[in-house]
Each structure stands twice: as C-alpha cells, then as structure tokens.
Amino acid sequence: MQYGICHLSIVPLRFESSDKSELVTQLLYGDYFKVLEKRKFWSKIKLGFDAYEGWIDNKQFTEIDEQQYVLLKASSPKLSIDLVEFVQDKDHQLNPILIGSSLNGLHILNHSHDGNIIEGIKPKSNLIQTSFLYLNSPYLWGGKSPFGIDCSGFTQMVYKLNGYKLLRDASQQATQGEALSFIEESEPGDLAFFDNQDGAIVHVGIIMQDYYIIHAHGKVRIDRLDHTGIYNVDKKIHTHKLRVIKKII
Numbered sequence: 001m002q003y004g005i006c007h008l009s010i011v012p013l014r015f016e017s018s019d020k021s022e023l024v025t026q027l028l029y030g031d032y033f034k035v036l037e038k039r040k041f042w043s044k045i046k047l048g049f050d051a052y053e054g055w056i057d058n059k060q061f062t063e064i065d066e067q068q069y070v071l072l073k074a075s076s077p078k079l080s081i082d083l084v085e086f087v088q089d090k091d092h093q094l095n096p097i098l099i100g101s102s103l104n105g106l107h108i109l110n111h112s113h114d115g116n117i118i119e120g121i122k123p124k125s126n127l128i129q130t131s132f133l134y135l136n137s138p139y140l141w142g143g144k145s146p147f148g149i150d151c152s153g154f155t156q157m158v159y160k161l162n163g164y165k166l167l168r169d170a171s172q173q174a175t176q177g178e179a180l181s182f183i184e185e186s187e188p189g190d191l192a193f194f195d196n197q198d199g200a201i202v203h204v205g206i207i208m209q210d211y212y213i214i215h216a217h218g219k220v221r222i223d224r225l226d227h228t229g230i231y232n233v234d235k236k237i238h239t240h241k242l243r244v245i246k247k248i249i
Helices: 066-074 125-132 153-160
Strands: 001-003 008-012 021-029 033-038 043-046 053-057 062-064 078-080 086-089 094-098 117-119 179-180 190-197 202-205 212-217 219-227 230-231 237-248
Touching: 001 043, 001 066, 021 053, 033 066, 053 066, 062 066, 078 179, 125 202, 125 212, 153 202, 153 212, 202 237
Parallel strands: none
Antiparallel strands: 001 033, 001 062, 008 021, 008 053, 033 043, 043 053, 078 117, 086 094, 179 237, 190 202, 190 237, 202 212, 212 219, 219 230, 230 237
C-alpha cells in the first residue's frame, strides 16, 4: 500500500483519471490518503478523513510512508482558520493555503507556518459563527473552499473546523446522527436534508435560529426553513423539499 499527502493549496479529485472528468471533491493542503491504484499519470486514492475515493493527478501530491500516514490519522487535527494564508518551504518560497487546511503534516513537507490555527472540539453554538465565514461563497459542484463550495462540502467544512467529522456527500451525511420528528425540536447547528422527486437526498443545510437556514445554493446564502422545505427569500418560492432533520451533536 502507498500513501500520499497534498502539498498544494487545493487539488481536484475526479471521478475518472482525466482532467475532463467530473470533480467529485477537492483536497486541501495537508489532506492525506491511501493510494489504491497507481498509474503513470493518475492515482486512485482513499482520503483519510472521510474515506472518499477518486482520482488525483500524480503531480499534485507528495508520497509518504505508512508510518507517517498512521501518525497523521492518529493526530488531533490542527487546521488553518484564516481565509487565505501561507506556508513557507525550505527555499523560503510562499505557498498559499485556504481555511480548513491541515497543518499536521508541516514537518513531513518541510514547511513552516506562523498563521492562526484552530484545533479541538468546539461548542455546538460555534457552528453558526463558523458558517458565516463561507457566506456568499459561490456554488461549485465538488468544491470545499470559500472560492467554490457545494452544499455538503459546506456542512462538512463547518463541522470539521469545529472538531466534528461528517461524511462527504449529503446522502452520506443523512445516515449520521439522530433524526428529529419536527422542526421545533431542532436547534442551531442541526442539519436539514432535502430530497428530489425520486426520493434521493440531494441537498443539506445548517439550521439557524428562528427557522432560518444557511446553505449552498448558487452561493452560500440564508433562507427560511418551514415544514415544506426551504423558502427562498429572494425568489419568494420554495426551492427544496424537506426530507429529514438530523441532530449530529
């Protein structure tokens, strides 16, 4: 088994081994993984954080050994909390990194960092404050950064920055936590899931106070939440049909 770590700010993970293939998620700086299959130009990997699989360009990661991988997986995450900051390499060149980047592998990559770090488990009440850091971020299928993010990438990153682990896709996240029977039972930080006409869960957002919800739809935005679903405050229509509310923590 081979292993790797992302040494660049943000790297695409694709459904197939081609630059033209669908973006399924992104790696941020410091994300580590197992290499399931290695080809000449591409590798199929399994992320250490959420076990998500996809194809990465071999030029966009650094190989590590099994011991380094095990130590990274066992360590308490230390994450960058500023929107954009930098790490410095051995040649004193600056490399940009984005909010939510993992800094546990700095020594492996021989990089230094003197920016702000967040670590440990934060109170549930901190989730909404963190979500505001992504407000107005444009929607991007498979995205995980303030410069492009999808609905489940948004919820995953907000929870991650507060010390909690969510799976990657909305349908996967819906398998976690405890289901609530009514909106009235929810509290800020709980997740609301929405389905399509076929009953498949396709959207997720974070519940706020007073029946508001923050979610990624066109951009990270705040709308109303009721028993029907999401009521878009700009279009004055319901855009998503409520399926279930889950209390994760």
